Amino acid sequence: MPVRTWLAAAACVLLLVPAVPHQADAVPVKKDRYYYESRGDVIWEVKTNHPLIALTFDDGPDPKQTNQILDLLKQYEARCTFFVVGKRVEAFPDTALRIVKEGHEIANHTYNHTYFQNSSAQQIQTELKRTEEAIRKATGQHSVLFRPPGGMFNERLVATANGMGLKPILWSWHQDTRDWVRPGVWQITNKVLRNAHNGDIVLFHDHVDGKTQTITALETILPELHRRGFRFVTVSELMKDSVSRTPPSLTPPPFPSSAPN
Numbered sequence: 564m565p566v567r568t569w570l571a572a573a574a575c576v577l578l579l580v581p582a583v584p585h586q587a588d589a590v591p592v593k594k595d596r597y598y599y600e601s602r603g604d605v606i607w608e609v610k611t612n613h614p615l616i617a618l619t620f621d622d623g624p625d626p627k628q629t630n631q632i633l634d635l636l637k638q639y640e641a642r643c644t645f646f647v648v649g650k651r652v653e654a655f656p657d658t659a660l661r662i663v664k665e666g667h668e669i670a671n672h673t674y675n676h677t678y679f680q681n682s683s684a685q686q687i688q689t690e691l692k693r694t695e696e697a698i699r700k701a702t703g704q705h706s707v708l709f710r711p712p713g714g715m716f717n718e719r720l721v722a723t724a725n726g727m728g729l730k731p732i733l734w735s736w737h738q739d740t741r742d743w744v745r746p747g748v749w750q751i752t753n754k755v756l757r758n759a760h761n762g763d764i765v766l767f768h769d770h771v772d773g774k775t776q777t778i779t780a781l782e783t784i785l786p787e788l789h790r791r792g793f794r795f796v797t798v799s800e801l802m803k804d805s806v807s808r809t810p811p812s813l814t815p816p817p818f819p820s821s822a823p824n
């Protein structure tokens with residue numbers, strides 16, 4: 564090989580070397596649903612072989628709506644999960660106590676319904692602790708689950724909540740009823756019944772501004788799912804029945820995480 568050609572070839576090799584990625588230059592891990600779900604750090608739904616479904620209710624307790632929902636759940640021996648707002652637990656402790664007495668799970672949904680995207684770990688801890696104190700005072704229990712308002716999560720929030728023994732729980736992307744915008748009873752009913760699968764976590768609200776449509780929808784949803792053989796269990800019960808960590812759904816949610824969840 565002539566010297567000039569050899570030099571040119573060597574220069575090419577040298578130019579190419581930096582293009583080979585080193586370990587430190589590897590593409591950073593994308594901390595998305597797949598990342599957190601595969602580690603079990605956040606739960607969206609549960610893989611189970613049994614016809615179990617977890618209905619969840621956010622933003623209560625509400626002395627009227629929560630009690631009407633509890634009346635209805637009793638008829639179907641449904642055990643559900645209520646993600647409560649701490650300041651509302653302080654305002655309506657009797658309703659919070661009824662949730663627990665009737666066999667449902669009570670869980671943390673922050674004290675002020677705070678959206679945490681820019682909060683420090685300390686601010687997150689304060690909100691969650693105040694809520695736990697309110698729950699304990701009203702019911703004698705503490706919760707083990709936490710749902711971030713708006714479904715917002717980031718690394719700090721996930722780490723802080725898990726560090727406090729509060730597992731972040733979101734919901735099945737195909738089971739976001741958006742009942743809080745009152746889209747119509749049929750929309751809520753159809754969303755749940757068309758998509759119901761084993762291990763789903765369904766998102767409802769038991770404190771809706773204006774005339775709630777959730778209760779009328781439940782009057783159809785509960786008997787129909789019961790007829791199909793589903794058992795209504797709490798999120799903690801559902802998690803105990805998990806056969807493995809859930810693979811991520813291939814379809815993204817139809818809407819971005821919406822504010823008032």
Ligand SMILES: [Zn+2]
Pocket residue numbers: 621622672676712713823824
């Ligand atoms: Zn909420």
